[in-house]
Amino acid sequence: MAKFPSSARVVIIGQGGIVGASVAHHLIERGWEGIVGVDKSAIPTDIGSTAHASDFCYATSHDHMACYTTMYSIDFFEKMGHYSRVGGLEVARVGDDERMEELKRKVGSARAFGTNAYLISPKEAKEKFPLLEEDMIQGAMWDPDAGLVIPRSQTAVGELVKNAEATGKLQAFANTPVTGLDIENGRIKGVEKRAEATSRLRPWSFARDSGAG
Numbered sequence: 612m613a614k615f616p617s618s619a620r621v622v623i624i625g626q627g628g629i630v631g632a633s634v635a636h637h638l639i640e641r642g643w644e645g646i647v648g649v650d651k652s653a654i655p656t657d658i659g660s661t662a663h664a665s666d667f668c669y670a671t672s673h674d675h676m677a678c679y680t681t682m683y684s685i686d687f688f689e690k691m692g693h694y695s696r697v698g699g700l701e702v703a704r705v706g707d708d709e710r711m712e713e714l715k716r717k718v719g720s721a722r723a724f725g726t727n728a729y730l731i732s733p734k735e736a737k738e739k740f741p742l743l744e745e746d747m748i749q750g751a752m753w754d755p756d757a758g759l760v761i762p763r764s765q766t767a768v769g770e771l772v773k774n775a776e777a778t779g780k781l782q783a784f785a786n787t788p789v790t791g792l793d794i795e796n797g798r799i800k801g802v803e804k805r806a807e808a809t810s811r812l813r814p815w816s817f818a819r820d821s822g823a824g
């Protein structure tokens with residue numbers, strides 16, 4: 612195992628989760644190096660939300676950023692070979708007119724924000740999901756891009772971190788809990804991990820400025 616470094620340009624806390632793994636990948640893609648990733652659990656995480664997620668991607672939302680990031684993620688996971696675009700269905704029962712109105716509003720937002728969701732009839736919904744009682748629903752929203760990260764998003768984490776380490780620009784350390792941050796003038800200049808003499812990681816710029824090691 613690599614020696615724990617005493618300085619770093621970037622420290623990712625939570626390297627074993629999907630966000631930490633994605634941050635490492637995207638920083639390297641943009642030319643960053645000197646990245647140290649730590650996680651108090653395993654990498655991929657075995658305690659974080661990523662270990663519990665249903666791994667479902669649903670692009671439809673009233674929020675532009677959520678639609679954009681989900682469509683980006685779908686494309687990203689698909690290029691990795693880890694996405695199954697099975698589609699997703701939301702139904703409105705007969706008599707639940709408020710729900711039907713909400714589905715119409717959702718489709719309006721979703722299409723304005725660049726997704727491909729549309730309304731379908733009860734018959735079309737049943738064709739997509741034969742277990743549905745057609746008589747019990749008045750309509751449905753179909754999102755053709757919805758699907759699952761396969762086999763698990765933990766697998767994607769493992770692959771992203773392994774590939775990032777292979778570039779030599781990331782060093783990742785599991786079972787390494789961060790216990791504190793050194794903050795000076797509102798900026799983080801060091802990261803403390805549990806025990807040992809090598810417990811401080813300092814972002815390069817601040818280490819140079821302060822001369823501290």
Ligand SMILES: Cc1cc2nc3c(=O)[nH]c(=O)nc-3n(C[C@H](O)[C@H](O)[C@H](O)COP(=O)(O)OP(=O)(O)OC[C@H]3O[C@@H](n4cnc5c(N)ncnc54)[C@H](O)[C@@H]3O)c2cc1C
Nearest residue numbers: 625628629630650651656659660661664665666667788789
């Ligand atoms: C039951 C369930 C179902 C879900 N289903 C879906 C779904 O279908 N679709 C969807 O998009 N989202 C779903 N989510 C949400 C999704 O899982 C999370 O939004 C996502 O996994 C968060 O990723 P993360 O990397 O931010 O956090 P995490 O996966 O929690 O990773 C955070 C990491 O930080 C580490 N850490 C924390 N503190 C420290 C510290 N002090 N020092 C070092 N390391 C530390 C943890 O060990 C962990 O590995 C679901 C969540 C749950 C719980």
